[in-house]
Amino acid sequence: MHEGSVMLRGRESSSLRRRFFELFPPPRLLLMNAVGVHLDATAIRYFELSWRRGLPNPRCFGTIPLPPDALAGGAVAKKEALVGALQTLRREVKSDFLVAALPEEKAYLFTLALPAAAAGNLRAALEFRLEEHVPLPAREAVFDFSPLAGDPRLHAAHADLAVTVMPHNVVSDFLQSFSLAGFFPLSFEVESQACARSLIPNNFLGTALIIHFGETRTGFSVVTRGSVSFASVSTIGCSAITDALAEHFSVPREEAKQIRESRGYASSGRNMEILFSLTNIFSAIKDEANKVLTYWQTHQREGGESHAVQRIVLTGRGGAFFSLDEYLSRTLKIPVEVGNVWTNLAHFDDYIPPIEHLDSLDYAGAIGAAMGAPAYHHG
Numbered sequence: 118m119h120e121g122s123v124m125l126r127g128r129e130s131s132s133l134r135r136r137f138f139e140l141f142p143p144p145r146l147l148l149m150n151a152v153g154v155h156l157d158a159t160a161i162r163y164f165e166l167s168w169r170r171g172l173p174n175p176r177c178f179g180t181i182p183l184p185p186d187a188l189a190g191g192a193v194a195k196k197e198a199l200v201g202a203l204q205t206l207r208r209e210v211k212s213d214f215l216v217a218a219l220p221e222e223k224a225y226l227f228t229l230a231l232p233a234a235a236a237g238n239l240r241a242a243l244e245f246r247l248e249e250h251v252p253l254p255a256r257e258a259v260f261d262f263s264p265l266a267g268d269p270r271l272h273a274a275h276a277d278l279a280v281t282v283m284p285h286n287v288v289s290d291f292l293q294s295f296s297l298a299g300f301f302p303l304s305f306e307v308e309s310q311a312c313a314r315s316l317i318p319n320n321f322l323g324t325a326l327i328i329h330f331g332e333t334r335t336g337f338s339v340v341t342r343g344s345v346s347f348a349s350v351s352t353i354g355c356s357a358i359t360d361a362l363a364e365h366f367s368v369p370r371e372e373a374k375q376i377r378e379s380r381g382y383a384s385s386g387r388n389m390e391i392l393f394s395l396t397n398i399f400s401a402i403k404d405e406a407n408k409v410l411t412y413w414q415t416h417q418r419e420g421g422e423s424h425a426v427q428r429i430v431l432t433g434r435g436g437a438f439f440s441l442d443e444y445l446s447r448t449l450k451i452p453v454e455v456g457n458v459w460t461n462l463a464h465f466d467d468y469i470p471p472i473e474h475l476d477s478l479d480y481a482g483a484i485g486a487a488m489g490a491p492a493y494h495h496g
Contacts, residue, residue: 151165151166151212151214151215151216151303151487151490151491152164152165152206152210152212152214152215152216152487153165153166153215153216153218153311153482153483153484153485153486153487153488153489153490154206154215154216154217154218154483154486155217155218155308155311155480155481155482155483155486156183156188156217156218156219156220156291156308157183157188157220157308157331157332157333157334157482158183158188158189158220158331158332158333158334159182159183159185159331159332159333160180160181160182160183160332161180161181161183161202161203161206162178162179162180162181162479162480162482162483163177163178163179163180163181163206163209163210163483164177164178164480164483164484164486164487165177165178165210165211165212165487166487166488166490175470175471175472176211177209177210177211178471178472178480178483179209180479181202181205181206181209182202183198183199183202184198184201184202186198187199187202188220190222190223191219191220191221191222191223191224191287191350192220192222192223192287192290193287193290193291193294196290196293196294196297199294200294200297200298203294203295203297203298203300204298204299206298207298207299207300213299213300213301214300214301214302214303214490215295215300215301215302215303215486216302216303216304216305216306216486216487216489216490217291217295217302217304217305217306217486218305218306218307218308218310218311218312218482218483218485218486219283219288219291219305219306219307219308220307220308221307221308221309221336221338221348221349221350222350223283223284223287224281224282224283224307224348225250225251225253225280225281225282225283226279226280226281226282226307226309226338226345226346226347226348227250227251227279227280227346227347228265228277228278228279228280228341228344228346228347229243229246229250229262229277229278229280230275230276230277230278231243231246231275231276231278232275232276233275233276235276236276239262239276239278240262243260243262243278243280244260247260247282250280250282251282253282253284257284257285257286258282258283258284258285259282259283259284259285259288260280260281260282260283261280261281262278262279262280262281263278263279263344264276264277264278264279264344265277265278265279265341265342265343265344265346266322266342266343266344277342279344279345279346281306281307281310281345283305283307288305291305292305303490303491304489306486306489307345307348308329308336308482309327309329309336309338309345309348310345310485311481311482311483311484311485311486311489312327312329312336312338312432312481312482312485313327313338313340313344313345313485314461314485314486314488314489315458315459315460315461315462315481315482315484315485315488316430316432316456316457316458316460316481316485317340317430317460317461318460318461319343319461321343322342322343323341323424323427323428324339324340324341324342324424324425324426324427325339325340325341325426325427325428325429325430326338326339326340326406326409326410326413326426326428326429326430326451327339327340327429327430327431327432327456328402328406328429328430328431328432328436328445329432329433329436329481329482330354330355330431330432330433330434330435330436331354331355331433331435332354332355332356333352333354333355333356334350334351334352334353334354335350335351335353335354335402335405335433335435336348336349336350336351337349337350337351337405337406337409339409339413339426341424342424347409347412347413347416349408349409351402351405353398353401353402353405354435355377355433355434355435357398357401358377358381358395358398358435358438359373359374359377360373361394361395361397361398362374362376362377362391362394362395365390365394366394376391381438381439382434382437382438382439382475383439384439384440388439391439392439392440395438399441399444399445402441402445403444403445403448403449406429406445406449407449410426410449410451413426414426426451427451427452428451428452428453428454429445429446429449429451429452429453429454430453430454430455430456431445431453431454431455431456431478432455432456432458432478432481433478433479433481434475434476434478434479436455436456436478437455437474437475437478442454442455455478456478456481458477458478458480458481458484458485459477459484461488462484462488
């Protein structure tokens with residue numbers, strides 16, 4: 118990290134991290150169980166891992182609502198409100214240590230090729246070029262990078278990096294909030310990186326688009342060669358579905374939310390009316406995804422190397438909404454699947470996760486953050 122005491126980290130391959138920790142065991146302090154925490158505009162979701170018979174095992178998980186004025190635009194808006202919610206979290210978990218997935222809005226993610234000659238000091242070379250890619254002076258930025266996976270023989274002349282940048286003051290506010298609540302953050306990352314760690318198979322080196330549905334917003338992130346290389350956020354979220362249902366059925370918003378939760382995820386003829394009422398919402402989500410795909414394809418052509426999106430992965434419970442995957446696959450002409458947050462964590466032959474599949478989709482960020490702790494890779 119450029120400044121401060123907490124690492125801002127991207128997604129690295131599991132095998133690479135395991136080999137690293139075998140050669141350089143981390144201090145015992147860092148091998149304490151760490152809680153994975155994911156913050157968005159409406160809630161804090163947490164997931165704590167322990168070990169049982171050599172396998173990672175969920176110790177506890179849950180959701181703590183955030184006051185509406187705690188976060189705004191991906192940054193801390195009212196520190197007292199955030200600290201109060203984090204203090205509630207502190208009473209729920211056993212560990213003081215955490216890895217936090219922060220909101221996406223203030224982050225900049227991009228890929229950069231540096232000359233192979235810079236390999237001896239990539240951080241300095243990257244800092245020198247940082248202002249070419251983000252509207253921040255290097256002295257006001259916190260940044261980190263990870264190498265893109267792939268055959269090094271194909272990229273011998275340059276080092277391909279996935280870079281993450283956030284404003285220093287934004288990271289500092291989050292760090293202070295966690296500290297005031299009694300936590301010791303081991304690292305920060307953005308939510309798309311945590312989601313990628315739990316959703317995208319470690320051995321997948323192609324390109325995927327993750328669409329992460331929240332209550333008030335939806336994130337779109339491109340994962341290529343093992344790292345998140347681009348991300349954007351739309352203001353369309355599950356609340357927009359609630360509003361559309363309230364208007365269609367002429368019912369109060371709370372009743373519309375009940376309709377959404379009780380009927381929105383089951384395939385039946387009775388639900389076709391719901392599907393038709395959400396045509397405009399589904400179309401808007403498709404349009405946002407298409408903007409990301411178009412930008413990515415154009416960006417890749419300019420870079421001289423093609424990494425077309427091969428699959429789309431939906432997460433957040435909104436991603437499991439009736440027929441949404443089929444609609445997006447048909448209109449975008451790319452295979453679409455509802456995500457599996459246990460992809461890199463465990464096989465169902467080992468144990469049955471204690472979270473229902475629909476609920477688990479909201480924990481992709483928290484689970485991925487927990488998997489980013491040194492204890493997980495050393496375990």
